[in-house]
Amino acid sequence: xxxGIINPxxxxxxxxxxxxxxxxxxxxxxxxxxxxxxxxxxxxxxxSPRYAYNRVNRGVQNIRLYSAIELETWIKALLEVDKENxxxxxxxxxxxxxxxxxxxxxxxxxxxxxxxxDGIEVGIACPMGEGPEIIAGDPVKVYxxxxxxxDTVSVPVSVKLxxxxxxxxxxxxxxxxxxxxxISGIDTIRCILGIDVESNRPSLATYGGxxxxxxxxxxxxxxxxxxxxxxxxxxxxxxxxxxxxALEYIMAGASAVGIGSEILLxxxxxxxxxxxxxxxxxxxxxxxxxxxxxxxALSYLKSFEEIKPDGRTARVIHTCRRADxxxxxxxxxxxxxxxxxxxxxxxLKCTGCGLCVDKCLDSNIELMWK
Numbered sequence: 001x002x003x004g005i006i007n008p009x010x011x012x013x014x015x016x017x018x019x020x021x022x023x024x025x026x027x028x029x030x031x032x033x034x035x036x037x038x039x040x041x042x043x044x045x046x047x048s049p050r051y052a053y054n055r056v057n058r059g060v061q062n063i064r065l066y067s068a069i070e071l072e073t074w075i076k077a078l079l080e081v082d083k084e085n086x087x088x089x090x091x092x093x094x095x096x097x098x099x100x101x102x103x104x105x106x107x108x109x110x111x112x113x114x115x116x117x118d119g120i121e122v123g124i125a126c127p128m129g130e131g132p133e134i135i136a137g138d139p140v141k142v143y144x145x146x147x148x149x150x151d152t153v154s155v156p157v158s159v160k161l162x163x164x165x166x167x168x169x170x171x172x173x174x175x176x177x178x179x180x181x182x183i184s185g186i187d188t189i190r191c192i193l194g195i196d197v198e199s200n201r202p203s204l205a206t207y208g209g210x211x212x213x214x215x216x217x218x219x220x221x222x223x224x225x226x227x228x229x230x231x232x233x234x235x236x237x238x239x240x241x242x243x244x245x246a247l248e249y250i251m252a253g254a255s256a257v258g259i260g261s262e263i264l265l266x267x268x269x270x271x272x273x274x275x276x277x278x279x280x281x282x283x284x285x286x287x288x289x290x291x292x293x294x295x296x297a298l299s300y301l302k303s304f305e306e307i308k309p310d311g312r313t314a315r316v317i318h319t320c321r322r323a324d325x326x327x328x329x330x331x332x333x334x335x336x337x338x339x340x341x342x343x344x345x346x347x348l349k350c351t352g353c354g355l356c357v358d359k360c361l362d363s364n365i366e367l368m369w370k
Contacts, residue, residue: 001182005032012260013096020077033092038066052203061193063208078115102148125162125187136162139174146178156181184235227253243277251297312352328356
Protein backbone atom coordinates (compact mmCIF):
# COMPACT_ATOMS: atom_id res chain seq x y z
CA UNK A 1 0.00 0.00 0.00
CA UNK A 2 3.06 2.17 0.16
CA UNK A 3 2.77 3.39 3.75
CA GLY A 4 5.88 1.70 5.15
CA ILE A 5 5.04 -0.76 7.93
CA ILE A 6 7.49 -1.99 10.57
CA ASN A 7 6.54 -5.65 10.09
CA PRO A 8 4.25 -7.60 7.72
CA UNK A 9 1.49 -8.37 10.23
CA UNK A 10 -1.67 -6.31 9.88
CA UNK A 11 -4.70 -6.38 12.17
CA UNK A 12 -7.66 -6.82 9.84
CA UNK A 13 -10.86 -4.78 10.27
CA UNK A 14 -13.24 -6.06 12.94
CA UNK A 15 -14.63 -5.44 16.42
CA UNK A 16 -11.13 -5.89 17.86
CA UNK A 17 -10.24 -2.52 16.21
CA UNK A 18 -13.42 -0.69 17.18
CA UNK A 19 -13.42 2.73 18.86
CA UNK A 20 -10.75 4.33 21.01
CA UNK A 21 -10.30 1.44 23.45
CA UNK A 22 -10.16 -1.21 20.75
CA UNK A 23 -7.67 0.84 18.74
CA UNK A 24 -5.48 1.35 21.80
CA UNK A 25 -5.20 -2.41 22.32
CA UNK A 26 -4.63 -3.02 18.63
CA UNK A 27 -2.05 -0.27 18.20
CA UNK A 28 0.02 -1.39 21.16
CA UNK A 29 0.30 -5.13 20.51
CA UNK A 30 3.11 -4.90 17.97
CA UNK A 31 1.40 -5.17 14.56
CA UNK A 32 2.78 -3.33 11.55
CA UNK A 33 -0.60 -1.77 10.80
CA UNK A 34 -4.13 -1.70 12.18
CA UNK A 35 -7.23 -1.40 10.04
CA UNK A 36 -10.26 -0.01 11.84
CA UNK A 37 -13.58 -1.76 11.98
CA UNK A 38 -15.52 -0.75 8.86
CA UNK A 39 -16.82 2.80 9.25
CA UNK A 40 -20.10 3.84 7.63
CA UNK A 41 -22.20 6.99 7.48
CA UNK A 42 -25.04 5.36 9.45
CA UNK A 43 -24.19 2.81 12.13
CA UNK A 44 -25.93 -0.54 12.45
CA UNK A 45 -26.69 -1.84 15.95
CA UNK A 46 -25.02 -5.06 17.05
CA UNK A 47 -27.26 -8.13 17.07
CA SER A 48 -27.35 -10.65 19.88
CA PRO A 49 -26.21 -13.32 19.40
CA ARG A 50 -23.96 -12.37 16.48
CA TYR A 51 -21.22 -15.05 16.58
CA ALA A 52 -21.26 -18.81 16.24
CA TYR A 53 -18.17 -20.97 16.61
CA ASN A 54 -17.38 -24.53 15.53
CA ARG A 55 -14.90 -25.96 18.05
CA VAL A 56 -13.98 -28.85 15.74
CA ASN A 57 -12.81 -26.98 12.63
CA ARG A 58 -12.34 -23.58 14.34
CA GLY A 59 -14.66 -21.81 11.91
CA VAL A 60 -16.53 -18.67 12.96
CA GLN A 61 -19.76 -17.21 11.61
CA ASN A 62 -20.63 -13.59 12.31
CA ILE A 63 -23.68 -11.53 11.38
CA ARG A 64 -22.14 -8.12 11.90
CA LEU A 65 -22.58 -5.84 8.90
CA TYR A 66 -20.16 -3.10 9.96
CA SER A 67 -19.43 -0.82 12.90
CA ALA A 68 -22.10 -0.06 15.47
CA ILE A 69 -20.42 3.30 16.13
CA GLU A 70 -21.77 6.46 14.49
CA LEU A 71 -19.49 8.30 12.05
CA GLU A 72 -19.07 11.36 14.27
CA THR A 73 -18.18 9.14 17.23
CA TRP A 74 -15.57 7.47 15.06
CA ILE A 75 -14.15 10.86 14.05
CA LYS A 76 -13.86 11.83 17.71
CA ALA A 77 -12.18 8.53 18.61
CA LEU A 78 -9.68 8.75 15.75
CA LEU A 79 -8.81 12.34 16.65
CA GLU A 80 -8.22 11.31 20.26
CA VAL A 81 -5.99 8.44 19.13
CA ASP A 82 -4.05 10.87 16.96
CA LYS A 83 -3.76 13.32 19.86
CA GLU A 84 -2.33 10.52 22.00
CA ASN A 85 0.33 9.98 19.30
CA UNK A 86 -1.11 6.49 18.83
CA UNK A 87 0.07 5.62 22.33
CA UNK A 88 3.74 5.96 21.26
CA UNK A 89 3.28 3.20 18.72
CA UNK A 90 4.98 3.02 15.30
CA UNK A 91 2.03 1.03 13.99
CA UNK A 92 0.31 2.49 10.91
CA UNK A 93 -3.41 3.20 11.08
CA UNK A 94 -5.74 2.54 8.16
CA UNK A 95 -9.45 3.36 8.14
CA UNK A 96 -11.82 0.82 6.60
CA UNK A 97 -14.84 2.50 4.99
CA UNK A 98 -18.03 1.16 3.42
CA UNK A 99 -21.11 2.63 1.78
CA UNK A 100 -23.96 1.95 -0.62
CA UNK A 101 -22.71 4.28 -3.37
CA UNK A 102 -19.39 5.68 -4.62
CA UNK A 103 -20.30 9.15 -3.37
CA UNK A 104 -21.17 7.87 0.11
CA UNK A 105 -17.93 5.94 0.44
CA UNK A 106 -15.97 8.97 -0.77
CA UNK A 107 -17.77 11.16 1.78
CA UNK A 108 -16.88 8.83 4.67
CA UNK A 109 -13.30 8.51 3.43
CA UNK A 110 -12.90 12.28 3.26
CA UNK A 111 -14.20 12.68 6.82
CA UNK A 112 -11.90 10.06 8.35
CA UNK A 113 -8.85 11.16 6.36
CA UNK A 114 -8.90 14.44 8.28
CA UNK A 115 -8.20 12.55 11.52
CA UNK A 116 -4.66 11.72 10.42
CA UNK A 117 -4.99 8.10 9.28
CA ASP A 118 -2.24 6.77 7.01
CA GLY A 119 -4.53 5.16 4.47
CA ILE A 120 -8.05 4.15 3.48
CA GLU A 121 -9.32 0.64 2.80
CA VAL A 122 -12.55 0.38 0.82
CA GLY A 123 -14.68 -2.62 1.79
CA ILE A 124 -16.79 -3.93 -1.09
CA ALA A 125 -17.01 -7.62 -0.25
CA CYS A 126 -19.06 -8.04 2.96
CA PRO A 127 -21.20 -11.18 2.43
CA MET A 128 -24.12 -10.05 4.64
CA GLY A 129 -26.88 -8.53 2.54
CA GLU A 130 -26.71 -8.49 -1.25
CA GLY A 131 -25.32 -5.13 -2.33
CA PRO A 132 -21.61 -5.31 -1.39
CA GLU A 133 -21.15 -8.83 -2.75
CA ILE A 134 -22.55 -7.77 -6.12
CA ILE A 135 -20.19 -4.77 -6.16
CA ALA A 136 -17.13 -6.95 -5.54
CA GLY A 137 -17.85 -9.04 -8.62
CA ASP A 138 -18.56 -6.16 -11.00
CA PRO A 139 -15.40 -4.54 -12.44
CA VAL A 140 -17.29 -1.42 -13.52
CA LYS A 141 -18.76 -0.85 -10.06
CA VAL A 142 -15.45 -1.65 -8.38
CA TYR A 143 -13.78 0.98 -10.56
CA UNK A 144 -16.45 3.57 -9.73
CA UNK A 145 -16.14 3.02 -5.98
CA UNK A 146 -12.35 3.06 -5.86
CA UNK A 147 -12.00 5.95 -8.30
CA UNK A 148 -14.42 8.06 -6.24
CA UNK A 149 -12.31 7.56 -3.11
CA UNK A 150 -8.94 7.97 -4.85
CA ASP A 151 -10.09 11.29 -6.33
CA THR A 152 -11.30 12.49 -2.92
CA VAL A 153 -8.44 11.72 -0.55
CA SER A 154 -4.69 12.25 -0.66
CA VAL A 155 -3.66 9.16 1.33
CA PRO A 156 -3.14 5.73 -0.31
CA VAL A 157 -6.29 3.72 -0.99
CA SER A 158 -6.55 -0.07 -0.78
CA VAL A 159 -9.52 -2.27 -1.70
CA LYS A 160 -10.68 -5.44 0.02
CA LEU A 161 -11.82 -8.12 -2.41
CA UNK A 162 -14.00 -11.20 -2.12
CA UNK A 163 -13.17 -14.83 -2.80
CA UNK A 164 -16.60 -15.07 -4.43
CA UNK A 165 -15.48 -12.94 -7.38
CA UNK A 166 -15.81 -15.04 -10.52
CA UNK A 167 -13.81 -12.73 -12.78
CA UNK A 168 -10.95 -11.91 -10.43
CA UNK A 169 -8.41 -10.72 -13.06
CA UNK A 170 -10.88 -8.16 -14.43
CA UNK A 171 -11.72 -6.89 -10.94
CA UNK A 172 -8.02 -6.56 -10.10
CA UNK A 173 -7.49 -4.70 -13.39
CA UNK A 174 -10.31 -2.31 -12.42
CA UNK A 175 -8.59 -1.64 -9.07
CA UNK A 176 -5.35 -0.83 -10.87
CA UNK A 177 -7.07 1.45 -13.34
CA UNK A 178 -8.93 3.30 -10.58
CA UNK A 179 -5.66 4.14 -8.84
CA UNK A 180 -5.68 1.74 -5.90
CA UNK A 181 -2.38 1.54 -4.02
CA UNK A 182 -2.99 -1.95 -2.69
CA ILE A 183 -5.37 -4.90 -2.54
CA SER A 184 -6.39 -7.06 0.40
CA GLY A 185 -8.39 -10.24 0.59
CA ILE A 186 -10.27 -12.20 1.43
CA ASP A 187 -13.33 -10.95 3.22
CA THR A 188 -15.54 -13.43 5.04
CA ILE A 189 -17.53 -15.93 2.98
CA ARG A 190 -21.33 -16.17 3.01
CA CYS A 191 -22.37 -19.12 5.16
CA ILE A 192 -24.65 -20.93 7.56
CA LEU A 193 -22.32 -22.44 10.16
CA GLY A 194 -24.63 -25.32 10.98
CA ILE A 195 -28.18 -26.46 11.71
CA ASP A 196 -29.36 -28.16 14.89
CA VAL A 197 -31.24 -31.17 13.50
CA GLU A 198 -33.31 -31.55 16.68
CA SER A 199 -34.60 -27.98 16.87
CA ASN A 200 -34.41 -27.29 13.10
CA ARG A 201 -32.62 -24.03 13.87
CA PRO A 202 -29.51 -22.66 12.15
CA SER A 203 -26.61 -21.51 14.32
CA LEU A 204 -27.58 -17.87 13.80
CA ALA A 205 -30.74 -16.17 12.60
CA THR A 206 -29.46 -15.16 9.16
CA TYR A 207 -26.73 -15.80 6.62
CA GLY A 208 -23.39 -14.58 7.87
CA GLY A 209 -19.70 -14.25 7.14
CA UNK A 210 -17.48 -17.31 7.56
CA UNK A 211 -13.95 -16.80 8.87
CA UNK A 212 -11.21 -18.65 10.72
CA UNK A 213 -9.07 -21.65 9.81
CA UNK A 214 -11.47 -23.32 7.31
CA UNK A 215 -11.33 -20.44 4.82
CA UNK A 216 -7.51 -20.35 4.61
CA UNK A 217 -7.24 -22.59 1.50
CA UNK A 218 -9.72 -20.31 -0.28
CA UNK A 219 -7.78 -17.25 0.86
CA UNK A 220 -4.49 -18.68 -0.39
CA UNK A 221 -5.99 -19.44 -3.78
CA UNK A 222 -7.45 -15.95 -4.09
CA UNK A 223 -4.22 -14.22 -3.07
CA UNK A 224 -2.22 -16.30 -5.54
CA UNK A 225 -4.69 -15.33 -8.27
CA UNK A 226 -4.42 -11.64 -7.36
CA UNK A 227 -0.61 -11.84 -7.27
CA UNK A 228 -0.60 -13.32 -10.77
CA UNK A 229 -2.73 -10.38 -11.98
CA UNK A 230 -1.03 -7.32 -10.47
CA UNK A 231 2.17 -5.87 -9.05
CA UNK A 232 0.29 -3.93 -6.37
CA UNK A 233 1.09 -4.72 -2.72
CA UNK A 234 -1.27 -7.39 -1.39
CA UNK A 235 -2.44 -8.14 2.14
CA UNK A 236 -3.47 -11.76 2.57
CA UNK A 237 -6.29 -12.37 5.05
CA UNK A 238 -8.24 -15.45 6.05
CA UNK A 239 -7.64 -18.14 8.66
CA UNK A 240 -4.21 -17.06 9.90
CA UNK A 241 -3.61 -18.80 13.23
CA UNK A 242 0.20 -18.89 13.42
CA UNK A 243 3.43 -17.90 11.72
CA UNK A 244 3.30 -20.85 9.32
CA UNK A 245 -0.01 -19.58 7.94
CA ALA A 246 1.53 -16.12 7.58
CA LEU A 247 4.41 -17.61 5.59
CA GLU A 248 1.97 -19.47 3.36
CA TYR A 249 0.26 -16.23 2.38
CA ILE A 250 3.58 -14.48 1.75
CA MET A 251 4.76 -17.36 -0.45
CA ALA A 252 1.44 -17.12 -2.31
CA GLY A 253 2.25 -13.51 -3.18
CA ALA A 254 1.19 -11.36 -0.22
CA SER A 255 3.37 -8.45 0.92
CA ALA A 256 1.66 -8.44 4.32
CA VAL A 257 -0.79 -10.67 6.18
CA GLY A 258 -3.92 -9.79 8.11
CA ILE A 259 -5.12 -11.44 11.30
CA GLY A 260 -8.62 -11.02 12.70
CA SER A 261 -10.71 -13.94 13.93
CA GLU A 262 -7.78 -15.38 15.85
CA ILE A 263 -7.72 -12.19 17.93
CA LEU A 264 -11.44 -12.70 18.59
CA LEU A 265 -10.76 -16.26 19.73
CA UNK A 266 -7.43 -15.87 21.58
CA UNK A 267 -6.86 -12.19 22.29
CA UNK A 268 -4.31 -9.62 21.14
CA UNK A 269 -1.34 -11.65 22.42
CA UNK A 270 -1.60 -13.82 19.32
CA UNK A 271 -0.05 -10.95 17.34
CA UNK A 272 3.20 -11.21 19.29
CA UNK A 273 3.16 -15.01 19.03
CA UNK A 274 2.87 -14.89 15.23
CA UNK A 275 5.58 -12.25 14.91
CA UNK A 276 7.98 -14.15 17.20
CA UNK A 277 7.47 -17.34 15.23
CA UNK A 278 7.90 -15.51 11.94
CA UNK A 279 11.12 -13.81 13.06
CA UNK A 280 12.56 -17.09 14.30
CA UNK A 281 11.74 -18.94 11.07
CA UNK A 282 13.23 -16.18 8.90
CA UNK A 283 16.42 -16.11 11.01
CA UNK A 284 16.77 -19.91 10.85
CA UNK A 285 16.50 -19.77 7.06
CA UNK A 286 18.89 -16.82 6.65
CA UNK A 287 16.19 -14.51 5.32
CA UNK A 288 16.47 -10.82 6.16
CA UNK A 289 13.44 -9.53 4.26
CA UNK A 290 10.09 -11.27 3.64
CA UNK A 291 10.25 -10.00 0.06
CA UNK A 292 12.92 -12.65 -0.49
CA UNK A 293 10.22 -15.33 -0.20
CA UNK A 294 7.23 -13.37 -1.47
CA UNK A 295 5.48 -15.30 -4.23
CA UNK A 296 7.93 -18.21 -4.10
CA ALA A 297 5.10 -20.73 -4.43
CA LEU A 298 3.71 -19.19 -7.61
CA SER A 299 6.27 -20.80 -9.92
CA TYR A 300 4.97 -24.20 -8.83
CA LEU A 301 1.37 -23.34 -9.74
CA LYS A 302 0.37 -24.34 -13.24
CA SER A 303 -2.85 -24.39 -15.17
CA PHE A 304 -4.55 -27.79 -15.22
CA GLU A 305 -3.74 -28.16 -18.92
CA GLU A 306 0.00 -27.72 -18.24
CA ILE A 307 0.17 -30.63 -15.79
CA LYS A 308 1.20 -33.93 -17.34
CA PRO A 309 0.68 -37.38 -15.76
CA ASP A 310 4.03 -38.34 -14.23
CA GLY A 311 3.54 -42.03 -13.44
CA ARG A 312 4.14 -42.11 -9.72
CA THR A 313 3.00 -44.66 -7.16
CA ALA A 314 2.88 -44.82 -3.39
CA ARG A 315 5.30 -46.76 -1.21
CA VAL A 316 5.68 -47.38 2.52
CA ILE A 317 8.91 -45.80 3.79
CA HIS A 318 9.34 -48.00 6.88
CA THR A 319 7.50 -51.26 7.57
CA CYS A 320 4.13 -50.44 9.13
CA ARG A 321 2.38 -53.02 11.31
CA ARG A 322 -0.26 -50.68 12.74
CA ALA A 323 -3.41 -52.79 12.56
CA ASP A 324 -5.03 -50.19 14.82
CA UNK A 325 -4.89 -47.52 12.11
CA UNK A 326 -5.43 -48.58 8.47
CA UNK A 327 -6.31 -44.98 7.51
CA UNK A 328 -4.49 -45.40 4.22
CA UNK A 329 -6.29 -48.63 3.32
CA UNK A 330 -9.75 -47.33 4.22
CA UNK A 331 -9.36 -44.38 1.85
CA UNK A 332 -7.95 -46.23 -1.17
CA UNK A 333 -10.57 -46.33 -3.91
CA UNK A 334 -8.21 -48.37 -6.13
CA UNK A 335 -7.93 -51.10 -3.46
CA UNK A 336 -4.17 -50.94 -3.90
CA UNK A 337 -3.46 -51.07 -0.16
CA UNK A 338 -3.88 -54.18 2.00
CA UNK A 339 -2.78 -55.39 5.42
CA UNK A 340 -1.06 -58.76 5.81
CA UNK A 341 0.76 -58.34 9.08
CA UNK A 342 1.99 -55.05 7.65
CA UNK A 343 0.81 -52.48 5.12
CA UNK A 344 1.35 -53.60 1.52
CA UNK A 345 0.88 -51.36 -1.54
CA UNK A 346 0.22 -52.99 -4.91
CA UNK A 347 2.09 -50.83 -7.42
CA LEU A 348 0.15 -52.32 -10.31
CA LYS A 349 -3.13 -51.04 -8.85
CA CYS A 350 -1.87 -47.77 -7.34
CA THR A 351 -2.51 -44.72 -9.54
CA GLY A 352 -0.52 -42.29 -7.40
CA CYS A 353 -3.47 -40.17 -6.25
CA GLY A 354 -1.53 -39.08 -3.14
CA LEU A 355 -4.38 -39.29 -0.62
CA CYS A 356 -2.69 -41.96 1.50
CA VAL A 357 0.42 -39.78 1.81
CA ASP A 358 -1.59 -37.11 3.62
CA LYS A 359 -3.81 -39.52 5.53
CA CYS A 360 -0.93 -41.48 7.07
CA LEU A 361 -0.76 -40.50 10.73
CA ASP A 362 2.96 -41.35 10.88
CA SER A 363 3.99 -39.64 7.61
CA ASN A 364 5.24 -43.07 6.53
CA ILE A 365 4.06 -43.12 2.91
CA GLU A 366 5.56 -41.26 -0.05
CA LEU A 367 5.11 -41.11 -3.80
CA MET A 368 7.90 -42.46 -6.00
CA TRP A 369 8.44 -42.89 -9.71
CA LYS A 370 7.26 -46.19 -11.16
